[in-house]
């Protein structure tokens with residue numbers, strides 16, 4: 001490392017890398033394994049240059065688009081998938097899945113507590129304001145809290161499924177998202193899947209955002225749903241989302257994505273196929289870069305005396321890391337460091353601002369090639385005790401390392 005950092009920071013980062021080496025090796029091993037599976041699927045499906053030819057209009061006969069759907073199914077261990085640049089974000093993908101599966105009178109049952117904030121209005125959790133939420137269409141909602149913020153309450157789930165025959169979707173959020181809780185492993189999601197299928201024929205739907213490619217496989221579900229500007233887009237997809245799962249569930253979702261009777265057969269790819277293929281090719285590698293950046297940060301900021309979660313050597317099932325500063329100025333210094341270590345907008349100084357829908361000001365750092373992309377290095381934290389930064393991403397370990405060192409140096413100087 002050059003002389004841009006203090007000797008203390010340089011020493012700390014070197015020490016961190018020595019300590020993290022075995023963890024990095026485990027991460028690389030997963031990336032090698034998942035890459036092999038992606039390459040095998042690409043070979044078996046005979047991916048070729050003609051798959052990148054853009055379609056327009058209705059998009060009938062877009063061979064590349066249909067092949068990408070099958071590749072996602074292969075790589076995620078599912079029967080079918082739909083992958084589209086027209087899905088505007090993760091919230092939209094989840095909304096398509098839920099509206100595809102649920103009918104009036106059905107119940108949506110979340111077993112991981114309250115879902116990610118952006119779904120409140122899609123589900124109609126807090127109110128019914130006639131904007132077309134599931135609740136407006138007569139879909140009921142129930143939730144079961146995680147036990148100690150860690151594990152799924154299987155007993156409560158069993159009791160609810162036995163009592164309430166209206167449950168049509170059992171919903172799980174794999175990642176901690178922006179909550180102080182543990183991320184669920186694929187094994188623990190599989191347990192829910194097995195239990196549900198023993199009792200009834202409800203669909204199991206997983207919000208898989210931030211979890212893709214972190215473990216050697218994806219969880220079992222009727223639908224796995226996520227955003228392409230997170231893990232599976234590999235930093236290359238410009239926009240989009242995916243839903244992968246059973247043939248039946250994917251067909252129902254496709255009828256909601258476009259229209260009943262049309263489903264997945266229409267939708268011009270508009271030249272986005274190549275980015276999505278390349279992103280899938282890179283995803284295992286890119287996720288490993290993000291993971292290593294998070295592991296390094298966990299070690300460095302724990303050494304500096306802050307609370308981190310997960311710890312550097314803890315098992316991970318998503319790419320999110322949190323650092324708790326117990327001090328607003330340090331939280332801001334951290335975000336400024338991350339911004340300064342980003343490839344785009346490095347000259348910008350992030351400031352806390354009052355974001356619509358949030359009770360406290362939020363500070364955000366992001367310098368991404370794709371707007372809002374969080375497989376690229378990004379951080380944010382609400383300005384309220386305990387002053388926690390949630391951060392994730394990093395397209396290359398080298399640039400992630402630089403950003404972490406910059407942030408550590410800024411906090412040291414502060």
Ligand SMILES: *Cc1c(COP(=O)(O)O)cnc(C)c1O
Pocket residue numbers: 089090091092116118173175176177207209210227
């Ligand atoms: C990102 C994310 C979503 C969807 O958010 P968008 O900003 O709409 O893409 C949903 N759930 C979790 C856990 C997420 O991390």
